[in-house]
């Protein structure tokens with residue numbers, strides 16, 4: 001009989017549905033959790049009181065912060081630069097509360113694209129917008145690109161020797177998709193780079209001293225990962241870490 005599946009909290013984004021604010025997660029994030037991490041996805045709405053974060057995290061085996069077209073407000077990392085639309089202040093606020101609550105509770109935290117940026121900012125790091133510099137086009141398809149072309153856009157990355165990424169992906173270099181304009185400027189407290197891309201952009205991070213693993217990537221392992229071993233390995237790692245977190249008693253009932 002199979003072991004019980006871990007429950008992975010997946011943060012939502014604010015979207016306008018039929019003219020009203022709503023909370024949404026793109027299917028590809030939820031399906032990757034179920035099909036590739038062998039876990040149960042649980043959507044977490046962000047339009048709620050920050051004080052709920054601890055109660056939510058208590059019921060999770062791991063937290064996943066998804067990608068999103070919205071940008072983190074620069075004021076969140078002490079910058080007086082104007083916010084780049086679109087923004088999602090509710091997600092900025094509740095995402096940070098979830099990250100801190102999960103780390104405090106010893107729960108694993110994983111991030112994808114915006115999620116990597118949120119983890120960096122939550123741990124005191126900063127971001128910068130690449131659109132003002134040469135090479136930004138390497139990290140995002142041109143405006144107007146369709147969905148397939150957007151995710152076909154990508155670049156090579158160099159994997160840091162001995163890093164978490166190198167261990168689970170068993171590679172020193174990878175080709176990844178790229179759908180972002182923001183990037184890490186200063187790393188947050190206790191975070192280390194696991195990979196770098198063109199122009200020295202940090203493409204993956206992990207935490208050194210948190211009770212449970214914290215790991216995030218700037219690319220999109222949820223986008224059609226079949227046939228890309230390193231992206232399937234991301235989900236396998238997430239599932240393993242989440243399962244290890246709830247540690248069913250030896251010989252306990254399984255379903």
Ligand SMILES: N[C@@H](CCC(=O)NCCCC(=O)O)C(=O)O
Nearest residue numbers: 067068069070113114180181182
């Ligand atoms: N807006 C930020 C984060 C980029 C990001 O998460 N892109 C993913 C968009 C597609 C999706 O919703 O999955 C930036 O530009 O850096």
